[in-house]
Amino acid sequence: MNADDLPTLRGELEAHGLWARKSLGQHFLLDLNITRRIARAAGEISGKPVIEVGPGPGGLTRALLEAGANPLIVIEKDVRFLPLLQPLIAWSGNRLVIVEGDALAVDESMLTTHRAAVVSNLPYNVGTALLVKWLKAGPWRGDMTLMFQKEVAQRIVAGPSHDAYGRLAVLVQARCQARMEFVVPARAFTPPPKVASAVVSLRDRADPYHDLEALERVTAAAFGQRRKMLRSALRTLTPEADSLLLDAGLDPTARAEAIDQAGFRRLADAWRSLAG
Numbered sequence: 559m560n561a562d563d564l565p566t567l568r569g570e571l572e573a574h575g576l577w578a579r580k581s582l583g584q585h586f587l588l589d590l591n592i593t594r595r596i597a598r599a600a601g602e603i604s605g606k607p608v609i610e611v612g613p614g615p616g617g618l619t620r621a622l623l624e625a626g627a628n629p630l631i632v633i634e635k636d637v638r639f640l641p642l643l644q645p646l647i648a649w650s651g652n653r654l655v656i657v658e659g660d661a662l663a664v665d666e667s668m669l670t671t672h673r674a675a676v677v678s679n680l681p682y683n684v685g686t687a688l689l690v691k692w693l694k695a696g697p698w699r700g701d702m703t704l705m706f707q708k709e710v711a712q713r714i715v716a717g718p719s720h721d722a723y724g725r726l727a728v729l730v731q732a733r734c735q736a737r738m739e740f741v742v743p744a745r746a747f748t749p750p751p752k753v754a755s756a757v758v759s760l761r762d763r764a765d766p767y768h769d770l771e772a773l774e775r776v777t778a779a780a781f782g783q784r785r786k787m788l789r790s791a792l793r794t795l796t797p798e799a800d801s802l803l804l805d806a807g808l809d810p811t812a813r814a815e816a817i818d819q820a821g822f823r824r825l826a827d828a829w830r831s832l833a834g
Contacts, residue, residue, distance in 0.1 A: 693732075705758075
């Protein structure tokens with residue numbers, strides 16, 4: 559099957575009189591060369607379940623179906639696009655499943671009984687929230703290949719002492735190996751956003767850290783006042799900051815941006831023990 563045989567995405571949008579809604583963070587990716595590149599970045603997905611959020615007119619949807627995703631479960635909040643997606647069900651041999659709803663509220667474990675990859679060009683306004691939701695997901699979630707604003711992507715993959723390093727990097731890298739795959743310029747979208755985007759691959763770590771609640775608490779305090787030494791920044795979390803840092807084996811005069819994944823894991827463990 560070849561997606562080039564389908565009506566063009568731009569033609570479909572014009573025929574249905576559809577436009578992007580800023581309130582939903584919509585920017586359409588209509589270039590099949592780029593959507594196919596995203597599908598390739600997801601690895602071998604033929605015959606495997608895939609979840610896509612915010613398919614819109616279906617550019618990435620076509621590429622994922624072309625790559626053999628089975629089933630491809632798409633979650634779309636904007637009902638205007640359902641008539642554009644419906645014909646893809648028959649075209650794909652009934653491999654496409656359309657779920658109308660808000661991805662932030664959907665329980666994905668009810669949609670698949672198998673481990674599913676997540677491949678999406680995420681709406682800008684909910685991308686980070688969805689990522690954090692999926693980091694906490696159960697066994698239904700497989701590896702993720704996601705597009706964000708470039709700035710957000712940089713924050714996801716950053717390491718210690720990098721300007722973009724912060725709590726998002728710590729949380730993501732507690733569960734996944736994160737790598738930026740490629741940058742997508744603003745001009746590739748309709749309408750073009752004000753910033754470039756980037757595709758990030760997130761592959762599950764062999765040694766994931768499971769207490770994300772504790773990690774969220776300590777990183778919120780540590781990076782909430784990132785220019786302060788940890789002994790000062792962590793006093794918003796506990797008056798026993800010095801003892802906490804001693805238990806974690808961390809320098810009280812260090813700043814959050816200098817602490818690596820292993821250090822934050824020890825800090826989260828120490829806080830959990832202290833908090834009971």
